[in-house]
Amino acid sequence: MIVNIVDYGQSGEKNFVTYEVLGLLPEQLNYLHDNLDEETSLEDNHLRLTMHFSPDLYPFQSDVAKIRIDDFIAREELEMNVFLSSFLEDM
Template identity: 65%
Template sequence: MIVKIADYGQGDDGNFIDYAVSGLSEVQISYLRDNLSEETLAEGDILKITMYFDDEMYPFQSDAAKIRPDDFIAREEIEMNVFLSGFLEDM
């Protein structure tokens, strides 16, 4: 599984992160779409997940994140990969 952040920022619904997840089977994509509470969209073999955050929980609000955004993006991609891997273990 490969998790990439496709976009992040502040939108109409608040702070958000859009993830693009590849390397999943059709069964895994269906399972995640049916069981995650976040917004999901399957486009071919890519699962798109959108998560919304309160200001306190949004990982890209700090000054450090603004100075070194690549570090924060990499950390968020790793954390989402671990979360989804654990979630799929329950499949």
């Protein structure tokens, strides 16, 4: 599984991060799409997942994140990969 952050920021008063998930079987993609509570869509053999965060939990809010954004993006991608992998274990 490959997880990439394709967008992040603020929309209105909500902070969001949009992930693209690649390298899964169609059954796995459908399982995630059907069972995750977050906003999801299926597009050309990949899943788009958008998570909304309160200001205090938003991963890119700190000054350090703004300076070392690549490190923060890589960490978020790894954390989402671990989360989705554990979620798929229930499949």
